[in-house]
Amino acid sequence: MSLNHVRPWKNIYRRTSRQIMVGNVPVGGDAPIAVQTMTNTDTADVAATVAQVQAAAEAGADIVRVSAPDAAATTALREIVRESPVPIVADIHFHYKRAIEAAEAGAACLRINPGNIGDEKRVKEVIRAAKDHGCSIRIGVNAGSLERHLLEQYGEPCPDAMVASALEHIRILEDNDFREYKVSVKASDVFLTAAAYQALADATDCPLHLGVTEAGGLVSGTIKSAIGLGNLLWMGIGDTIRVSLSADPVEEVKVGYEILKSLGLRHRGVNIISCPSCARQGFDVIKTVEALEKRLEHVKTPMSLSIIGCVVNGPGEALMTDVGFTGGGAGAGMVYLAGKQSHKMTNDQMIDHIVEQVEKKAAEIEAAEAASAEAAE
CATH class of the missing domain: 3.30.413.10 (Sulfite Reductase Hemoprotein, domain 1)
Incomplete structure (x- = not known):
């Protein structure tokens, strides 16, 4: 038996959240905290993207996200999903039709940024596609792309504005009888990120995707992520994590596991x-x-x-x-x-x-x- 066991004085009591599925990976509830990364290849280059997905999966990634900025990317997504050993999340910005195409291509989850995907009518069309094709949704709120009316109301990106954005879009999903969603409220500032997640954790029981966005290079980004994510995880907040580094996606996975291992939350290797x-x-x-x-x-x-x-x-x-x-x-x-x-x-x-x-x-x-x-x- 391994000596690497949890001692009573090291216990972290995780926030109670409901569970959703991202493909075959449970997120939230009593499921292990899932580790994610994102490819940086041209998604239309199927071979390069699949190779990067496979490398990340071999390093321990439970879920991999790929960008879907255009029709060429969503067309390639079908084959990427077919060849991937882990669930694929389609990252959608600006054009809601890309989300619908990604759902049709077999994406396990659609990541949408509420501030730039369009009006409520378009979001409803994305919800319908997610329902039809068994996708979950991640509401991805970023401090750098908040809705104009919230910036006018709050004056600048702040925790209250970010949580307000998340709750507005949670309402849209729930009004359309859709509950297979998780939420992130990311910023490049550690304090802003932590405060937003703490407030959101009190406001909803949905699973939370943690991340300090645009954290930096391998060394600086690792330190910033360890501080930001580590503090939230230590408080029991967080159901899945992505460490954002200007580095190979495999390095993001390794750092993610090191953060979880340091807190006794997950062990691998x-x-x-x-x-x-x-x-x-x-x-x-x-x-x-x-x-x-x-x-x-x-x-x-x-x-x-x-x-x-x-x-x-x-x-x-x-x-x-x-x-x-x-x-x-x-x-x-x-x-x-x-x-x-x-x-x-x-x-x-x-x-x-x-x-x-x-x-x-x-x-x-x-x-x-x-x-x-x-x-x-």
Whole structure:
């Protein structure tokens, strides 16, 4: 059994929301928090888009969104949906007919921005298409594209204006007997984003899609997203997340999982606990961790690994991880298994040995889970 378990003092009590389906992925309720990303290819290029979708899915994406700006994109969408291993969300801006075409092409969800899709009559036509083709809808409110009348009323993008926009469009959906929807209220400002989501969480029981929009590059965007999304998730708010980075969509998925793993909300793959290294290190910690991150990408089983350079914190961290290595002296260190000292290993053989131990532990965890599932049937 993995040592990567939730302790009582680490519990996060999630906001109670109703559940919807995005294709075969449940969102909200007691479902795991779904991780999303978005392709950045030309959607009309089916091969390139499908390749990016598949790469994101392999990294752990539960749902992938693709932009549908024109008829060429919605025509390509049919084949993309057919070849995708995960549900596809069609991102719609400006032209409501693209939403209808996307629904007809098999999109699992339609993401519409209320501020720029048109009047209520057009939104009703999109709702009808979603009903006819079994799509859910995401109401995507962005601080940068609020409706003109709300900007005039509130003077600038603010939490109240964003929530008002969301509630207006929730009313339209519900007046048309449509409840398979989730909502986002995104901004590039962390404070504005967090305040809007907190207010919306109090105003509705629908699932919430979290995101800090246009967060930035890989490093700056990761930090901004970790602060914004992390605080909301820690408060129990959020049913699905998308980390918006000016980077490869696979990186968005990885960061999303790291945020969830850091809060104990979802686990996938090896959680590496490592020190920043210092003059006490018994081996090159930084290069070792870089190598292990690459070598262990194929391991999807949730488990923990500690890589600590010296005996100051190494033994203590190893007590709480499935596999651990603590640097010693004379070119060797100590291997820990299930929190206990196991055997010494030389530094030059350590990386290969740790990979072997992690793979072995992952197989044991998977076998135990399979046996437990079989016994429960």
